[in-house]
Amino acid sequence: MYTAYRHEPFTDFTKEENRQVFQEALNKVENTLGKNYPLIVGGERIFTDEKMNSVNPANKEEIIGAVSKSNTTIIDQAFDAAEKAYQKWRVTSPEARAEVLFRAAAGMRRDKHEYSALLVKEVGKPWKEADADIAEAIDFMEYYARQMIELKNGKGILSREGEYNQYVYQPMGVAVTIPPWNFACAIMVGTTVAPMVTGNTVLLKPAEPAVIIAAKFVELLEQSGMPEGVVNFVPGEPTEIGDYLIDHPKTSLISFTGSRATGTRIYKRAAEIQEGQQHLKRVIIEMGGKxxxxxxxxxxxxxxxxxxxxxxxxxxxxxxxxxxxxxxxxxxxxxxxxxxxxxxxxxxxxxxxxxxxxxxxxxxxxxxxxxxxxxxxxxxxxxxxxxxxxxxxxxxxxxxxxxxxxxxxxxxxxxxxxxxxxxxxxxxxxxxxxxxxxxxxxxxxxxxxxxxxxxxxxxxxxxxxxxxxxxxxxxxxxVGYHPFGGFKMSGTDSKAGGPDYLLQYMHPKTISQQL
Structure with missing residues (x-):
């Protein structure tokens, strides 16, 4: 039903025609700068009085756009929306969940240069680096969708006479995704769709310098058929909502990419059991390198x-x-x-x-x-x-x-x-x-x-x-060629873009029947 995974090709900018097309995309993006973007919670657009501006690092006077700022009250609403959506999403077929990703990948591929141009403006990436960032985001969606379809029936285990045994995977609950700004599309996309395609629901708090590309991506997921509440867009100041997201008793999973100081802080806080929490939080962290x-x-x-x-x-x-x-x-x-x-x-x-x-x-x-x-x-x-x-x-x-x-x-x-x-x-x-x-x-x-x-x-x-x-x-x-993650203080070595990455977002379950 689905073609085999293939790495999304990079654009050859040595060709004049490709440079012209990309320049047109840049011109188009520049005409859209300065817009206000809402929070998205349970499918509802929420505008708040407090905003976060995204600034062009090559031109401090240029505002790429502004997003509304979430607070702890809105975070509670997002957890409620995610928990409600989880009840249906967790039992939605893996193929249907994967198809949302396939459609989103196709949409991003159609507008690839515009997404790349936005990265040029929002985080200052050179053309080739921006193009590669978007290609990797497409790769994550395509690869994880296919991986989920492969995992849908679990793994084979032994049965014996008079007994039938199964080993299957099920989602864990509500995930908190905190991506970095440096791979503002690729890592943001990968760490959002991995919990999503495995049947979890998500609160996405993007990095402050890269909020507009994240807002565009959540809109793309909605256009691709994602149900309300499956991914909730909750940008905000880390000092105001960061600990609240980690500590929340409804948080089941945490995916973070960033500094060693923040990563180790999250790792420690996630180990503390909060009132009303009946599970251990799973933490997937990448903290950098030297x-x-x-x-x-x-x-x-x-x-x-x-x-x-x-x-x-x-x-x-x-x-x-x-x-x-x-x-x-x-x-x-x-x-x-x-x-x-x-x-x-x-x-x-x-x-x-x-x-x-x-x-x-x-x-x-x-x-x-x-x-x-x-x-x-x-x-x-x-x-x-x-x-x-x-x-x-x-x-x-x-x-x-x-x-x-x-x-x-x-x-x-x-x-x-x-x-x-x-x-x-x-x-x-x-x-x-x-x-x-x-x-x-x-x-x-x-x-x-x-x-x-x-x-x-x-x-x-x-x-x-x-x-x-x-x-x-x-x-x-x-993705798919060089599964990525590190040893020591570089993180939990989760190997993003690898064949066992999605397993970290699910519980394995053994079912044994006496015949």
């Missing part, structure tokens, strides 16, 4: 340069998978550093509404101040080899920055910066390079650039990350 590109002495230098630059400076380094550390064998350290510096000096930074810019702004003032603060620290901890400049006169722009000769234990080698800053250090042996790569509290992604088969095999068992890449960059996981 990811390393290891370059062996026999590495192909051009491959290494491409891997380092793409890993460190794609979307201005604002990825949990960004390669913000480069550990290089001492025999090729100077040569590689020189090549990377030359390449980085060619990177242009500016407003990504133009295709000409490789790098755009960082997301907001808070990020700008944090990153420039780390650049100041880097000047004390290493040698500034490239970049170091910044400009917040119109938007939040920071030059791609390289620090050389940094100690493995330095702050800029240990702490997640989440910006276009990379630190280089040298190792006297390959084994030492892997040891350095492992010396942080994180374990999300990593890359090894080497032509030595024994060294690659060594990394498979000694490089402690959830996603390990050989002879390529350490970013850019594709």
């Amino acid at each position: 990811d390393t590109v290891v370059v062996d002495e026999d590495a192909d230098l051009e491959t290494a340069v491409e891997a380092v630059v793409a890993s460190a400076f794609g979307f201005s380094g604002q990825k949990c998978s960004a390669g913000s550390r480069v550990v290089v064998h001492q025999n090729i350290y100077d040569k590689l550093l020189e090549r990377v510096v030359d390449r980085v000096n060619e990177i242009n930074v500016g407003d990504t509404t133009s295709y000409d810019y490789y790098m755009g702004p960082v997301i907001n003032r808070k990020a700008f101040d944090k990153i420039t603060g780390y650049i100041a620290i880097g000047k004390q901890e290493g040698r500034l080899a490239a970049g170091g400049g910044s400009d917040d006169s119109k938007g939040y722009f920071i030059d791609p920055t390289i620090f050389a000769d940094v100690s493995p234990d330095a702050r800029i080698m240990q702490e997640e910066i989440f910006g276009p800053v990379v630190a280089f250090t040298k190792a006297s042996s390959y084994e030492e390079a892997i040891d350095i790569a492992n010396n942080t509290e994180y374990g999300l992604t990593g890359a090894v650039i080497s032509t030595n088969v024994e060294h690659l095999e060594y990394a498979k068992t000694h490089f402690h990350v959830g996603n390990l890449y050989f002879n390529r960059n350490c970013t850019g996981a594709i």
